[in-house]
Structures are given as structure tokens and as C-alpha cells.
Amino acid sequence: MSEPQFLTTPQGRRIAYHQSAGMGPTVMFCHGLRSDMEGTKALHLEEWARAQGRAFIRFDCSGHGKSGGAFEEGCIGDWAEDAAAVMNGLTEGKVVLVGSSMGGWLSLLLARDLSERLAGLVTIAAAPDFTEDGFWAEFSEAQRAEVMEAGQVSLPSDYGDPLIVTRRIIEDGRERLVLRSPLPLPFPTRFLQGTADADVDPSVALRLLDHATGDDIRLTLVKGADHRFSEPDELSLIVTAVEEVLAGGAA
Structure with a gap:
């Protein structure tokens, strides 16, 4: 396994990342709480992106994986800053964000604050708020x-x-918090959620769907899927969602 590269954020945190060159928009994966960029979903998307010649980047938030810092010292604001630093410092043009669990919350924060950079958004068991x-x-x-x-x-x-x-x-x-104030998502958006998720109840996905505004937002509920959402059929659904938003939402 290749060693990661490192980025120092404007706040001085040292962030580990892996980046693959290719055509844009870049697909950027944001991991969950106490997870990292070596998870099944991130690696599967990276393999898909390379096969497609698609630009891709995955990273560890500070206090996670191979990035610097201690987990207990971090917070959502720090990790959102890390994600913004990766997007602004290492990618050009439009980006499709793929956020898993906490990474879904981080992606929604970026979508709210840096919407002009986004070509699309995919969340997997998103855990906003x-x-x-x-x-x-x-x-x-x-x-x-x-x-x-x-x-x-x-x-x-x-x-x-x-x-x-x-x-x-x-x-x-x-x-x-993103569910207490307007949350416009003016680009193709796909939410994926398992019905057997013991960490993020499906009601969260329904609340997010009801709360967010946009012309092309869809929620897919997968009966029996758990929080990991990493079975072969579930990984295929993630790829399909990314392909849909890259195609401008056409299904």
C-alpha cells in the first residue's frame, strides 16, 4: 500500500491523503467518526475512479487515521475545516462530495458554505447534527x-x-447544525440509507430529505442494510449514485 501525502491546513493541522489524477469533476470521499480513508467504501470508489479515469481524493480528518492530532481534541468544526482545506488546496474545478456518516454532515456543511464548487453530492448513512x-x-x-x-x-x-x-x-x-436552518442543495443529490442501521436511524435520512431544498434530490432506502453499507450490492449503489450526479442527475 502506498504511503499517503500530507497537506498542512491553514489552521496548522497535518492531513494525510491519497489522490488519483483524472478527468473532472473530482470525486472526494469524507469518512465517518473514528473511521478513516482506508475503509471499504473509500477504496472501492478509488478503484472505480481509476478504472474510469476520474480524479479522486480521500483523506483522514485530523485525529483520525494517519493525520496528525488527537481525536479527543477535535470537533466537527475542525474536521469541516480539514475537508475544506483538502477541497480548496488539492482540487480544481467542480467536485462531487461523497460523505459517509459524520462525513455526510461534513459534506453538507461544505455544500452549504462552498456550493459554487460542487457538481453533486452523495451521502451514505449521513449523520447531520x-x-x-x-x-x-x-x-x-x-x-x-x-x-x-x-x-x-x-x-x-x-x-x-x-x-x-x-x-x-x-x-x-x-x-x-444543518437541520435547523435553510439547506439549499442546488445540484444533483443522492442520499443512501440502510433500514437496519443501528447507528443512524432511517428517520434521520427522511428528516434530511424533507429539510433540504433542491430540484434533484433523491433518497434510496435499502432494506436490511446496516451502517457500514459495504456489501457488494451496496457498494454498487454508491457507484451508481455517483455516476448519476456526475451525469447531471440523469438516471
Whole structure:
């Protein structure tokens, strides 16, 4: 496996990335919370892009994968800045964003703030506003007190070590919410969501579909698909969604 290249963001964070040259628009993959750019979906899209001669880039947010920084020091705002730095510093022309889970939230922030750069958007089990609607909403009163007074709380995780949720990620997340204010998506947009997702309830995808505005927005619900959305048929659906938005939404 080739070694990544590194980008230093305007904020001074060191971001690892892999980039493949090709025709535009560039497809850019944004990973999920405590995931990285080596996941099945990112690598599958990279292989597809190379076969198509399509420009592609994947990266690790700070505190994830091979990028610098500690996960517990990060927040949604930092990771959105990382994604913006990758897009602005390493790509030219239009970009199709593909965001998985937290990466879906980051992609929606970029779509809102840098819409002129986007040719399309694909999200996979997008988790917008999860710090507020997931963590904070589901905390007990004791957990809320602990995170505010001690600065962090530890949660059990199905994906390895306990998940440390900090006061910073909660408070910063409140400044990045996308489901409480207008969310225009004026380009072809595809949302993908599994009905058996134990981490992001399908109701989140329905809320996002109802909230976002645009002329070409579709949601695909896949019966039985879980949060990983990495089975062969599911990977094929991701590629199809990317191809649709690259074609201007024609299906």
C-alpha cells in the first residue's frame, strides 16, 4: 500500500491523503467518526475512479487515521475545516462530495458554505447534527453534568475502544447544525440509507430529505442494510449514485 501525502491546513493541522489524477469533476470521499480513508467504501470508489479515469481524493480528518492530532481534541468544526482545506488546496474545478456518516454532515456543511464548487453530492448513512440529536439528546442527566463539568464523558462503542465525547464537540456541534436552518442543495443529490442501521436511524435520512431544498434530490432506502453499507450490492449503489450526479442527475 502506498504511503499517503500530507497537506498542512491553514489552521496548522497535518492531513494525510491519497489522490488519483483524472478527468473532472473530482470525486472526494469524507469518512465517518473514528473511521478513516482506508475503509471499504473509500477504496472501492478509488478503484472505480481509476478504472474510469476520474480524479479522486480521500483523506483522514485530523485525529483520525494517519493525520496528525488527537481525536479527543477535535470537533466537527475542525474536521469541516480539514475537508475544506483538502477541497480548496488539492482540487480544481467542480467536485462531487461523497460523505459517509459524520462525513455526510461534513459534506453538507461544505455544500452549504462552498456550493459554487460542487457538481453533486452523495451521502451514505449521513449523520447531520448527531452531536446534538444523538449524543446530547440521549445523555442522562448525569452524563450531561459530567461532560459539562469534567469536560468529557466515556461511552461504550461497538467499534472498539470507548468513545470519548467532549464538551468541545458538543458545544462546537451546536454552531454547525444543518437541520435547523435553510439547506439549499442546488445540484444533483443522492442520499443512501440502510433500514437496519443501528447507528443512524432511517428517520434521520427522511428528516434530511424533507429539510433540504433542491430540484434533484433523491433518497434510496435499502432494506436490511446496516451502517457500514459495504456489501457488494451496496457498494454498487454508491457507484451508481455517483455516476448519476456526475451525469447531471440523469438516471
